[in-house]
Amino acid sequence: MDPIRVVLFTEVNSKLGSPFLSILHGHPDVDLAAVVTSPPGKLCSYFTDDEEAVDVADRARALGVRVLRPRSVNDPDAVEALAALEADYFVVGNFQQLLGASLLDLPRRSAVNFHPSPLPEFAGLAPFYWMVREGASASSVSAIEMGRKLDDGDLLMQHHVPLSGRETGLELRTMQERANVLMLLDLIPHLVENTLERTPQDVSRRSYYGRPRDEHYRLDFSLPAAVVERHVRAAYRSPGAWFTAPGGQRVRLLSAAYGEEDRPALGERPPGTLVQGGGGLYVACADGDWLRLVTVECGGREVAVDDPAFALLGEAMTVG
Incomplete structure (x- = not known):
C-alpha cells in the first residue's frame, strides 16, 4: 500500500x-x-x-x-x-x-x-x-x-x-x-x-x-470566591487575570486560594475590599466569602504575595 x-x-x-x-x-x-x-x-x-x-x-x-x-x-x-x-x-x-x-x-x-x-x-x-x-x-x-x-x-x-x-x-x-x-x-x-x-x-x-478579550481576564469580586478562583486559574500563566488596586495599579493575580480552614476572621466587607490579616492578603468576594492572594506577576516573574519584590505594592494597595 x-x-x-x-x-x-x-x-x-x-x-x-x-x-x-x-x-x-x-x-x-x-x-x-x-x-x-x-x-x-x-x-x-x-x-x-x-x-x-x-x-x-x-x-x-x-x-x-x-x-x-x-x-x-x-x-x-x-x-x-x-x-x-x-x-x-x-x-x-x-x-x-x-x-x-x-x-x-x-x-x-x-x-x-x-x-x-x-x-x-x-x-x-x-x-x-x-x-x-x-x-x-x-x-x-x-x-x-x-x-x-x-x-x-x-x-x-x-x-x-x-x-x-x-x-x-x-x-x-x-x-x-x-x-x-x-x-x-x-x-x-x-x-x-x-x-x-x-x-x-x-x-x-x-x-x-470566541477569543478571550481583556475584559474576560478582569476579575469581578462581586462573584463568589470559588468562581473568581476559577477565573484566576483559567488565565494562568499568560496573560493572567487582573484587577485594579485602590491605588490604581493593575495587579496580575496568578494564583489564589479560598475556603481554607485556618483563614483569619475577617468579618464582612464590600466585594473587592483588600485586607491584610493572619499573614496573608485577602480580597472580599460575594456572600461574605474571601479569596487569599497567593502569587502575582511582578517584574516578569511569578512571586508570592509576601515576596519583598511585591511587599511595597501590597502595603500600598491594602485597606481595612
Missing part, C-alpha cells in the same frame, strides 16, 4: 504542531508533502510567553519538508500551490486561519481537524481557557472531518482527558496537546486504510466560545 500524502496546517510556534510534524514526517505510511504555517512575523498568542519556544517552519525545513507561509491560505496563489500537491488528507492542528470551501475540496479523501474540546461542547477558540473558567467537570479532545462552518464537522475520534477540577488553563492546554498527539497516532491507521467512521455532532449540545 502506498503512503498517504498529507499536508499539515499549524501555527509556527505551536506546541501541538511541533509533535504533529515529527509524527507525520517519521511515519512509514505517511508522505508529508508540506507544512502550511503562519506568515512571517505572526505568532499564535497561546505560546508567546512559554519558557520554551518552538519554530515549526525551521524544524520542517531541517527535515527537508516544504514550507508554505501564505498571508492567507485562501488566496488564489496559495490554493493553486496546495492543489498541485495532490494531497490525500489535510491535517489541521492548532491553525487559526479558516479553510475556505476551495481548500476543503482539494484533498482526495478528507480534511481532518484536531480540536481540544469534547465537541460539540466548547467549539471555537481557546477551549482550555473557557473550560477552566466555566468549571467543566470532564474533557475530551476531538478529531473531526472539517465542514463549511467552524468546528461543525462529523466526529471521527475522541480521547478522554480526565480532570481534577484544579487545573490551570496552561495545565489543561498541555494535557490536551498530549491527548491530541496520542489521538493522531491512533487515527493514522484509519487514514491509511481509509476506514474513518463518521458520527454527526449533536447540535443541540453545541456551545461556542
Whole structure:
C-alpha cells in the first residue's frame, strides 16, 4: 500500500504542531508533502510567553519538508500551490486561519481537524481557557472531518482527558496537546486504510466560545470566591487575570486560594475590599466569602504575595 500524502496546517510556534510534524514526517505510511504555517512575523498568542519556544517552519525545513507561509491560505496563489500537491488528507492542528470551501475540496479523501474540546461542547477558540473558567467537570479532545462552518464537522475520534477540577488553563492546554498527539497516532491507521467512521455532532449540545478579550481576564469580586478562583486559574500563566488596586495599579493575580480552614476572621466587607490579616492578603468576594492572594506577576516573574519584590505594592494597595 502506498503512503498517504498529507499536508499539515499549524501555527509556527505551536506546541501541538511541533509533535504533529515529527509524527507525520517519521511515519512509514505517511508522505508529508508540506507544512502550511503562519506568515512571517505572526505568532499564535497561546505560546508567546512559554519558557520554551518552538519554530515549526525551521524544524520542517531541517527535515527537508516544504514550507508554505501564505498571508492567507485562501488566496488564489496559495490554493493553486496546495492543489498541485495532490494531497490525500489535510491535517489541521492548532491553525487559526479558516479553510475556505476551495481548500476543503482539494484533498482526495478528507480534511481532518484536531480540536481540544469534547465537541460539540466548547467549539471555537481557546477551549482550555473557557473550560477552566466555566468549571467543566470532564474533557475530551476531538478529531473531526472539517465542514463549511467552524468546528461543525462529523466526529471521527475522541480521547478522554480526565480532570481534577484544579487545573490551570496552561495545565489543561498541555494535557490536551498530549491527548491530541496520542489521538493522531491512533487515527493514522484509519487514514491509511481509509476506514474513518463518521458520527454527526449533536447540535443541540453545541456551545461556542470566541477569543478571550481583556475584559474576560478582569476579575469581578462581586462573584463568589470559588468562581473568581476559577477565573484566576483559567488565565494562568499568560496573560493572567487582573484587577485594579485602590491605588490604581493593575495587579496580575496568578494564583489564589479560598475556603481554607485556618483563614483569619475577617468579618464582612464590600466585594473587592483588600485586607491584610493572619499573614496573608485577602480580597472580599460575594456572600461574605474571601479569596487569599497567593502569587502575582511582578517584574516578569511569578512571586508570592509576601515576596519583598511585591511587599511595597501590597502595603500600598491594602485597606481595612
